[in-house]
Amino acid sequence: MCPTLLSLLSLGFYVSLRNWAAVGEYEKLSLSAWPSPVVPLGQTVTLQCHSHSPLKRFRLFKRDGKRHLPELQGDHFNNFTLGPVTGEHAGSYTCSEAYWSAPSDPLQIVVSGVFQKPSISAHPGPLVQQGDNVTLRCHSLVMFDKFILHHENSTGHFQRHGEMLTGGYAPADFSIGPMTLASAGTYRCYGSLRRSPYEWSAPSDPVDIMITGLSKKPSLSAQGGSMVRSGENVTLVCSSESAFDQFHLLREGVNLGRHLAGGQSPCRALQAEFPLGPGTPAHSGVYRCYGSFTCSPYSWSNSSDPLFLSVTGSTTSTCPSTMDPHTTEEAQLSQAHSSTWYIVLGLIIAFTSTSILLAALVCHWCSTQNHVAIMEGEPMEARIVNGEDSAAEDVIYAHLDLRTLSERRFTPTPLRPMHPSTEPIIYE
Numbered sequence: 001m002c003p004t005l006l007s008l009l010s011l012g013f014y015v016s017l018r019n020w021a022a023v024g025e026y027e028k029l030s031l032s033a034w035p036s037p038v039v040p041l042g043q044t045v046t047l048q049c050h051s052h053s054p055l056k057r058f059r060l061f062k063r064d065g066k067r068h069l070p071e072l073q074g075d076h077f078n079n080f081t082l083g084p085v086t087g088e089h090a091g092s093y094t095c096s097e098a099y100w101s102a103p104s105d106p107l108q109i110v111v112s113g114v115f116q117k118p119s120i121s122a123h124p125g126p127l128v129q130q131g132d133n134v135t136l137r138c139h140s141l142v143m144f145d146k147f148i149l150h151h152e153n154s155t156g157h158f159q160r161h162g163e164m165l166t167g168g169y170a171p172a173d174f175s176i177g178p179m180t181l182a183s184a185g186t187y188r189c190y191g192s193l194r195r196s197p198y199e200w201s202a203p204s205d206p207v208d209i210m211i212t213g214l215s216k217k218p219s220l221s222a223q224g225g226s227m228v229r230s231g232e233n234v235t236l237v238c239s240s241e242s243a244f245d246q247f248h249l250l251r252e253g254v255n256l257g258r259h260l261a262g263g264q265s266p267c268r269a270l271q272a273e274f275p276l277g278p279g280t281p282a283h284s285g286v287y288r289c290y291g292s293f294t295c296s297p298y299s300w301s302n303s304s305d306p307l308f309l310s311v312t313g314s315t316t317s318t319c320p321s322t323m324d325p326h327t328t329e330e331a332q333l334s335q336a337h338s339s340t341w342y343i344v345l346g347l348i349i350a351f352t353s354t355s356i357l358l359a360a361l362v363c364h365w366c367s368t369q370n371h372v373a374i375m376e377g378e379p380m381e382a383r384i385v386n387g388e389d390s391a392a393e394d395v396i397y398a399h400l401d402l403r404t405l406s407e408r409r410f411t412p413t414p415l416r417p418m419h420p421s422t423e424p425i426i427y428e
Contacts, residue, residue: 029058029104031095038150038190038200041113044083049076049095049104063092063106085111090198108198115201116142118191122207125253127300128184130213133177136187138204139169144191147172148200153185153298161187176209184211184298210300212290216242217302220249220289222309229313234279236287238304239271244291247272248300251285258292279311 030050039045049058057075072080082089090111094103118140128134138147144166151161164172176183187207190200218240228234238247238259249256259272276283287307290300 029095029097029101031093031104031107033107033109037108038110038112039083039085039089040202041086041111042084044081045085045109046079046081047093047095047107047109048079051097051101058095058097061094061096061103063094082109085109087111087114087196087199090196092198110198110200112190112200113202114196114199115144115191115193116140117202118142118144118147118189118204120187120189120204120207122209126208127210127212127253127303128177128179130180130211131178133175134179134209136174136176136189136207136209137171138164138174138189138191139171140191140201141169142191142201143169144201145194146192146197148190148192149174150188150190150203151185152188153182179209179211181211181214181296181299184209208298210290210298212300213302214299215244215291215301216240218242218244218247218289218291218304220287220304220307222307226307226309228279228283228309228311230279230281230311232279234276234283234309234311236274236276236289236307236309237271238274238289238291240291240301242270242291242301244270244301245294246292248290248292249274249287250289251287281311283311284309 032048032050033039034046034048037045047060049060057077060072060076060080062072090109092106092108094106096103118138121137123135123137126134136149138149146163146165148163149161149172151159161176162174164174166172172189174189185208187209188203188205190203192198192200218238220236220238222228223235223237224232236249238249240247244261246258246260248258256274259274261270261272274289285308287309289304290302292300
C-alpha cells in the first residue's frame with residue numbers, strides 16, 4: 001500500500017512540474033515601463049515584468065545600446081528602477097523568469113533631452129472642423145535624420161503617432177485627419193540621429209489640436225459697444241444657451257485664454273466675461289469665442305460670429321464718455337474740417353513760396369542779360385577815339401557813372417632800370 005501511494009505521489013509531482021515548466025516555457029511575458037518608456041535625461045523609470053502565473057523573480061536583459069549595464073545582473077523582484085538615466089541606458093530591453101520562460105517582447109527605452117528641442121506648428125491652424133485635415137510640421141536647425149510625433153489625448157494616454165525620416169534640414173509633415181474626437185489632443189515632436197536611434201531631443205513645445213463644430217455656437221459682444229476710445233475699459237462677454245462650463249476667446253486666431261462660466265445673462269444664458277483692461281490701438285481686431293466642457297477639453301463648439309473691435313482716438317479720462325452721439329459726430333466733423341483747412345493752407349504757402357522763388361530767378365536772369373549787353377555793346381563804341389585804334393599802346397578806361405560817361409587817356413610810362421649807368425659799354 002505504501003509503495004503504491006508513494007509511486008502515485010511521485011508521478012503527480014512529476015506531472016505537475018512538467019505542466020508548470022510547459023506553461024512557463026510557452027507563456028509569453030511582457031515588459032512595461034512606468035510612467036513612460038520615453039524618459040527625460042536624469043529621471044528614473046520603473047521596469048516591470050508581467051506573467052499570468054505568480055512571478056516573483058525575473059531577469060532583465062539589454063539587447064542593444066552603447067554599453068552593458070552592470071546593475072542589470074542578477075535576479076530582480078517584482079520590478080526594477082532604472083536611473084537616473086543617461087545616454088547609456090537608452091536601448092532595447094527584455095525580461096524572462098529567473099529559471100525558465102521565453103523572453104518577453106523587446107521594450108524600447110528612449111532617453112530624451114539629449115539634443116535641442118525642435119519646433120512644431122499646425123497648418124492651417126490648431127482649430128480643425130470635424131472631418132477636415134490638419135498638417136503638423138516638425139522642423140529644427142539640428143540636422144536630425146528622423147522626427148517622431150507623439151500624441152496625448154484627454155485621458156492622458158501618451159502614444160507614438162508616427163515617425164518620418166528626413167534628410168538634413170528638411171522638415172517632416174504629419175497629416176492628421178479626417179479629424180475626429182480621438183484625433184484631437186496635445187501633440188509634441190522629437191528629433192533623433194541615425195547613429196543613436198534611442199537618444200532623442202527634448203520635446204517640442206506642445207500644440208493643442210481642437211476639433212470644432214460638435215455643438216452650437218455661442219454669441220460674443222462688447223460691453224459699451226464695439227467702438228471704444230483709447231483709455232476706456234474693454235470687456236468682452238461670451239454667452240450661450242448651451243450648458244458650457246467654460247468659454248475660450250481668440251483674436252485673429254490667437255488663443256487669449258479661457259474663463260469658466262460665472263453667471264447668467266438677462267436671458268438666463270450662461271456667460272463669461274473677458275476684461276481686456278484700458279483699451280489701446282493694439283486691442284483692435286477681430287474676436288471670436290467658443291464654448292466647451294471640462295470633461296472634453298479638446299472638443300469645442302462652432303465659432304461665434306466675428307466681433308470687430310475698434311479702439312481709436314485718445315481721452316483724458318478712463319471714465320466712459322457721456323457726450324451725446326450727435327455732439328460726438330459734430331466734433332468729429334469739425335475736426336475733419338480743421339484738417340482740411342490745414343491742408344489747403346499748407347498748399348497755399350507752398351505755392352506762394354514757389355512763385356517768389358521763380359520771380360527771383362527771372363529777375364536774376366534779366367539782370368544778367370543786361371550786364372552782358374553793356375559789356376559787349378558799349379565798349380565797342382568807345383574803342384575808337386579821335387581816329388585811333390584801340391589796339392594802340394594807349395589804354396582807354398571808361399568810367400560809367402549813373403548819367404555821365406567820361407574818358408581818361410594816359411600813356412603808360414616805359415620801364416627803366418633802377419640804377420642806370422652813364423659810362424659806355426665797350427665790347428671787344
